[in-house]
Amino acid sequence: MGNRRSRLRYSNRTKVLLCYLAAFGLPVLWMLAGFFWGYPYKLAGSAPHIAETLLGLFPGQARLTAAASAAETPAGAAPELWRLALRQREEQWLLFWAAVWAAAWLLTLLLQLGWRLRHSKPCFAARNTRRAIRDYRLTQTVIWAVNLAGAAVLWLLGVQFVQGRTGWDYAIYFSPFLLNALAAVGCFRLAAPPVLSGKGAFFKRL
Numbered sequence: 001m002g003n004r005r006s007r008l009r010y011s012n013r014t015k016v017l018l019c020y021l022a023a024f025g026l027p028v029l030w031m032l033a034g035f036f037w038g039y040p041y042k043l044a045g046s047a048p049h050i051a052e053t054l055l056g057l058f059p060g061q062a063r064l065t066a067a068a069s070a071a072e073t074p075a076g077a078a079p080e081l082w083r084l085a086l087r088q089r090e091e092q093w094l095l096f097w098a099a100v101w102a103a104a105w106l107l108t109l110l111l112q113l114g115w116r117l118r119h120s121k122p123c124f125a126a127r128n129t130r131r132a133i134r135d136y137r138l139t140q141t142v143i144w145a146v147n148l149a150g151a152a153v154l155w156l157l158g159v160q161f162v163q164g165r166t167g168w169d170y171a172i173y174f175s176p177f178l179l180n181a182l183a184a185v186g187c188f189r190l191a192a193p194p195v196l197s198g199k200g201a202f203f204k205r206l
Contacts, residue, residue: 019190019191020191023187024105024180026179027101027176027180028105030172031098031176034173034176035094039094039172047086047092047094048089048093048158048159050093050158051089052068053157053161054157093158096158097158097173100153100154101154101176101180104147104149104150104180105180107146108146111142111143111146111184114139115136115139115188116187119132119196129196140185140188143180147177148177150177151174154173154174159173189202
């Protein structure tokens with residue numbers, strides 16, 4: 001019986017790990033698809049001048065000044081200089097997009113793991129479960145707020161300035177934030193600590 005319990009616990013840990021990998025790996029795959037397939041073949045392909053926008057918010061920053069200058073497209077410039085400036089602008093925009101999303105993804109994962117660590121103690125299981133449900137709802141609200149804030153930053157500082165936007169632009173730019181929050185929901189409900197989860201319980205046992 002001891003060996004059997006050990007195997008069951010190991011199996012559950014494996015399933016929990018796979019749940020986390022699948023849930024939080026999906027937004028990563030979406031971002032990679034956006035980089036290597038969606039942009040610029042499905043997106044509008046007109047990157048906003050993000051360095052100039054950030055320089056307006058944080059004036060005097062040497063790195064932002066250099067980046068904004070490198071992405072300038074002055075009238076009458078040679079075609080090669082024009083292409084180089086546009087390439088710089090595109091790289092800066094993609095880096096900013098990835099940084100904003102990665103910050104939201106990491107905060108989502110840390111908030112979810114923090115909840116899991118706080119509610120993994122085996123004592124007072126019934127009371128701990130009630131607290132875990134309340135804490136889950138609060139934490140998930142914060143997670144939604146974090147990802148909405150990330151999407152708002154992306155819209156206000158960049159996407160609204162993209163010319164010729166289509167449905168693909170909205171889907172590829174903003175869906176990763178939605179997937180972040182949904183990944184947390186899945187891990188809350190399906191990969192909760194064993195002391196909280198069970199068949200027919202609020203938190204399901206994998």
